[in-house]
Amino acid sequence: MKWSIPEKVIERGRTYLKEGRVLSVEADPARRVWHGEVLGSELYLVDLDGSGKENDICACPYWEEHGYCKHTVAVELYLREKGLSRVIKPETVLPKKMESSISFADLLNQGFSRLEKEAEPLQSLFVEFVVEAVPTNPYHPELDVLAVSLRIGSHLNKRSYIVKNLYDFLHAYQTDSAYTVNKQYKFQIEAGAFDPKCRDLIEDLVGVSETYQLLGKAGLQVKGKLDKRYLLLPVHRIQELLEAMEKTGNLSIKLGEKTYSEVHEGQELPLSFTLEKRGENDFGLTIEDGFTNYYSNYFLGFVENSYYLMTHEQQETYITLKQLMKRLKEPVIAYEQRQLSQLFTDVFPYLRKIGRVIVTNDVAEIMKEEPLRAVVIFRKIKGMIKAEAEFHYGNAYFSTNEAHQPKLPNNVEILRDRKKEKQILDLFTTYRYQKIDTGFEKKLPIKDNLYYFFKVEVEEFRRYAEVRMGKKLRQLFLDGEEFQPTIEVDQEGSWLDIKFDVTGINDNEIDQVLNSLLRKDRFYTLDNGEVLSFDSEAFQQTSEMIGQLRERISAKDGLIRLPKSQGIMLEQRLKDNPQAQFSESFTAMVQDLTHPEDYQVALPENLNATLRPYQESGFRWLKMLSDYGFGGILADEMGLGKTIQVITFLLAEKAQQPIKVVIVTPASLVYNWQAEIKKFAPSLSSSVISGNRSEREQLLKEAEEIVITSYASLRQDIDLHEKMGYQYMILDEAQMVKNASTKTSSALRNLSIPHRFALSGTPIENNLEELWSLFQTIMPGFFPPIGRFRQMAVPEIAKMIQPFVLRRDKDTVLQELPERIESNVLSSLTEEQKTVYLAYLKRMKQEVDQMDSATFRKQRVSILAGLTRLRQICDDPRLFMEGYEGGSGKLDQVKDLIQVAKENGRRVLLFSQFTSMLSIIEEEFAEEGITSFYLRGSTKVSDRLKMVDAFNAGEKDVFLISLKAGGTGLNLTGADTVILYDLWWNPAVEEQAAGRAHRIGQKKVVEVWRMIAEGTIEERMNQLQQEKRELFQKVIQGNEEQTNKLTEEDIRMILSLGE
Secondary structure (H helix, E strand, O other): OOOOOOHHHHHHHHHHHHOOOEEEEEEEOOOOEEEEEEEOOOEEEEEEEOOOOOOOEEOOHHHHHHOOOHHHHHHHHHHHHOOOOOOOOOOOOOOOOOOOOOOHHHHHHHHOHHHOOOOOOOOOEEEEEEEEEEOOOOOOHHHOEEEEEEEEEEOOOOOEEEOOOHHHHHHHHHHOOEEEOOOOOEEEOOHHHOOHHHHHHHHHHHHHHHHHHHOOOOOEEEOOEEEOOOEEOOHHHHHHHHHHHHHOOOEEEEEOOEEEOOOEEOOOOOEEEEEEEEEOOEEEEEEEEOOOEEEHHHOEEEEOOEEEEOOHHHHHHHHHHHHHHOOOOOOEEEEOHHHHHHHHHHHHHHHHHHOEEEEOHHHHOOEEOOOEEEEEEEEEEOOEEEEEEEEEEOOEEEEOOHHHOOOOOOOOEEOOOHHHHHHHHHHHHHOOOEEEOOEEEEEOOOHHHHHHHHHHHHHHHHOOOEEEEOHHHHOOEEOOOOOOEEEEEEEEOOEEEEEEEEOOOOHHHHHHHHHHHHOOOOEEEOOOOOEEEOOOHHHHHHHHHHHHOOOOOEEEOOEEEEEHHHHHHHHHHHOOOOOEEEOHHHHHHHHHHHOHHHOOOOOOOOOOOOOOHHHHHHHHHHHHHHHOOOOEEEOOOOOOOHHHHHHHHHHHHHHHOOOOEEEEEOHHHHHHHHHHHHHHOOOOOEEEOOOOHHHHHHHHHHOOOEEEEEHHHHHHOHHHHOOOOOOEEEEOOHHHHOOOOOHHHHHHHHOOOOEEEEEOOOOOOOOOHHHHHHHHHHOOOOOOOHHHHHHOOHHHHHHHHHHHEEOOOHHHHOOOOOOEEEEEEEEOOOHHHHHHHHHHHHHHHHHHHOOOHHHHHHOHHHHHHHHHHHHHHHHOHHHOOOOOOOOOHHHHHHHHHHHHHHHOOOOEEEEEOOHHHHHHHHHHHHHHOOOEEEEOOOOOHHHHHHHHHHHHOOOOOEEEEEOOOOOOOOOOOOOOEEEEOOOOOOHHHHHHHHHOOOOOOOOOOEEEEEEEEOOOHHHHHHHHHHHOOOHHHHHOOOOOOOOOOOOHHHHHHHHOOOO
16 A cells, blocks of 8 residues: 555545445456445445556546555455455465345445536526646746636625636536535535626637546646646637637736736737848848747747737748757847848848838848849750859849859849749759859750650759750750641542651651551650651640551551541541542532531432432432442431331432342331331332241342341341342331340441441430440441540530431421320329339339449349339239229329220320239220220231221320330331330330320321329339430430449438438
């Protein structure tokens, strides 16, 4: 037991032991500690050091202040009573677990006694805030810290008392408990006892103290002892807290020997620096520091009770000044005239940041201040680069060449910009020059290093100085601005020939220069050692143009050959290049590609149709592309007659030469094509390839001019088609080959056919890669490889394809076409339907919310299946729930709509994605007396045409079609109302469905009704469609995006409905 423990504390420990308050003592041999429990005003845990060092610990407040207490004494006395040494050794016999004489009831009662609060009458209290500097280093008063202590008193007697433990006081404030200031006085500390200004400040200090206590700091070390009267003021809030304390009217701030009751912020820092002439070549700089106290930890200085805050930069300057001034007996520094220049340029800029710099007139007359004009001169001498730097100030200058030093008047001192001079001189070190009498030198570099010298090294010197160069050195660098490239473009056959030349360069080196440009080099070293720079705008344009041409170009004798399809892009890149020259044939081709409507070609005479103006333009476009050997995509909106334009084109081609054509189309449209050809161009012979393999083979042998086949059939018979010698290929509904990796796409690309055209109202349904796939089929090599294509910007792609994609919409070209009115029809779920929907939605959302992105990708198929289930519930839960009898709000509403439409003489097309839903609708309609046709995917092609003709002739009320079965090739102008019973991810599919009725031949206004179940994912699907209509507009034509590929973000958004 420590000898320093007072006897009264030891006596209290004995009392605790006798009263049985030592509840347990257990040895911890591994840590050499005795763990004890002692019941005082509450239950305290004691750790008694068993190593002999007597570093005991207790959880009570008394131990925290003194390092010993009656609880540690009681545990040690217990060990003595048991005959045990407090030092735990390996052979120590551990005591048995002791039994306490105190009942658990008493233990519980006393254990909570500390939480009891004595009711005290609430007095009106005041607090005085005392701020003072606490020394941390006797030799550096600027390192003192600022701390606050408190005095508390009652307004009744106006007397205040020192708060000896600020942390206990603040704890009492937090817990609304009493705080004892001495044996006579204690105060009930509650927020209501203080005025609002004091209360706010105390709560501020509570926050500060809690932070320090978390760091294990409660109090400040003052003269070697922990003093809990003080709370360290945080640096970043010093000004705010000082102002808040002052507003209470109870602030005392002790600065040195003086105490102030108020503070205010000063304006200009109290520092001045005066430079004056004291005699011949004798000058003095007098420093006046007005600060009475300065605290660097707070960037804070005081002049009496005015405080000044400094920035980091200002304090760094001030502290440096203070350290230097410690060496001075008087605050005056003597200067000679030769030292003044550096004082002005190197020192005064810093001093001006912290105070006023005063220069007397007699000193100002001596100092000459002129801006620096630096000059660096490079020369080539005997295989070396010699350099010299000159620093000009008005008429005077200083040089690195010792022979060129100036003479200055004795009574004038030049203010030199030594910082900038040093920056320039340091560059010579950076670029490895050696110092010599005349300046600097290094060996003349060659090849890459010579280019680096001119383009990097010299340019870096130019940032700081005017650069001059000797003639011999300058001639080694051929500037691209002077030695300009020239480009001649000619169209020859299926290629574009680009002739490249450079003025002043021998013909035998042109190929190497061109190959260097192709490698995107920055320069080329000629055989004579000269460097030709490619940094001029003309070379940059040429390099960029060559780099953006397709990879498989070759250069020979300064000639580049590339596919003719790159002509528009080439013309765009070179049109502003003054060095580019174009042949007449190339200029004519570009004119035709950019203005196909002006292409001179006559309509074929044996066409049994009158083309509309836009159809004539489409024919000219097809003919122009074919004449130049290009392919293209006719992307007119559905219903504008893409078929008749192609038939006209084929007739015109036949008038010039015999033709052999393959038309590839969905199976449902093969007979449509044959019928249209017979109708509009009976002089063209066409054959539909169908039947088994041997029948198809025979039909192909007998085919004359036009072969019509389906995509599936062509893929199966690709070996037969390869032998046919086709000159033309027409791909109808070409979105069927949007995936480049399918067998059909591969088979089409392998066919050797010179003229290829695609027809598609929706060439992009999901993403831009579908466009790449289409062009790989109709114009192989037009786009770069898929990896580079993915990096291309949308505007760049749009510009490339513009001549090769023709898109018109009905609003633009069919002014006489009746209006199409689209509207959303909201329906409510029945109660039973809603119960099923919400239960399924809740389960699915829980599953998806728990998925990270990786899991989401793995489970994508099942998630999409879940979304389909939700959509089926919106249609009718009977689609997958047997025995469901709760009805469908949407089905009830559509029956009402059909009855009203029937009464008003309207003819209706009804589309649904789910064939089983159409079957339910067919049965329900029949019960209501509504007659209908039902076109399934399995309906034969010949039967389809009969059903369409019958419906257009006025037979039956409704035409039921599945979205996929009826999406292409049907002309149902007999209908004037289109109902989309359920939404589809891809708005292009819905557009095709509506286009079945709203097309050429329609005489009535067409209404399109989208059935949407209110409050369900169908509302989110509708929103998603609206958000995804931009890509198609930007790339193809300008009015709608066809994107149906659902992203993870899309799906999570859809499922968020109701959140």
